[in-house]
Amino acid sequence: MKRIACALFALCLAACGQAVDNNPPEMSTSQQVKPAEPEFAFDAQQFADAFNAAAKTYGQSFRIAKVEITHGAVHDYFRQVFFTGLSLTAGVSKETGRVVSITALAEENGEPMDKQEIIILSEIVATATSPALTKDKAAKLVMEMMQESDSRNAAPFPQRFIDDVRYVLRNDSGIGYWWMASPA
Template identity: 25%
Template sequence: MKRIFISIIAAMIVLTGCGATNEKTTTAKESASPVSSPAVTKAPEATASAEAVTTEAASPEPTAKQDAEIPSTLGINATEFQTAFNKASKEFGDYFNISSLKIEEGLVLDSFKYEFSNSLIMNASINKKDSSIREILLIVNPDGTTETISNFVLAMGVLIIATNPTLDVEDRESVLVEFGLNDPDSDISNLKVSAIRNNIKYTFRTDTGAGIWLIASDANEVQ
């Protein structure tokens, strides 16, 4: 699986003309230009029970913490993210589309979960005070197929564009390079690396038994 993953990353970088960076944490230029990507198998769309972002209470819960200060935010709400993600997906050929989001209410944070396929899932936590998204997790459970890894790599690119639309092609792809994923000799088992672009922190994690993750969060999160 490691070789397949590295090969797909390398192919994306070569085909988009990406240049590597030697810094582990850098800030990027702001320029809106489209990004291209190699063709991959289209991921199956998830079925959803609503046509728009809806809110559903899991159970009656206290709201005492709703007025707490916001420790971190990506600066967009669920509806805005859905629009940004679907727009970013068009740059890759519309391989992914979020048809609807159902907001689940929690005690401290609200959340949503979206399944693109059985192996590719997106989770997000939402601040109660202003409904802004606090963190987004893209998770894949590898099944040994190139298709699954290809779809995850593509979804990584879409998530980066959706949360950082002003990055140019080189900066978008340099995030993956900064993770070290273009190096065929890199060890991606139990890996945790981060890159920051425009105050958005992208963390790439692998965990035996827990899959592969890409996390988008606030680089200035208050601990």
């Protein structure tokens, strides 16, 4: 018994004496560093092109005329204010230049808001961010979320996940409707 205990003690000492390598493994040049946060597979100009193509498909005159990146504290961004007063803001990663979020905002500004305009703009954004989403599916997605947000029993913010994109609709009485798309 004494021999077994001594043998086990010797094994423990040998195991404890071996060096433990706490350094991270070397990365090969073929491995890519994952971005710090989820991002779309397109940059600001590519999103603007997809948005304009989707708007044309819908027969709408919404267009992103020019992408002018503004440098922000956390993200860079560009903003487009449309003729109707609706606005679209896209957050852009400082590291990669890819879009990390898109927000369409319909402000009331004391006037009756045309809910149909935010519905159309939301459908265009959904189609631009998920090209596999057909017009009919985008319309159904937006309408269901709009009805859910207008319901008194609704969750605070209706949201859906489609093709690795998270869509959220907010309806604040003082601000208006916010349609947001971000990579999931």
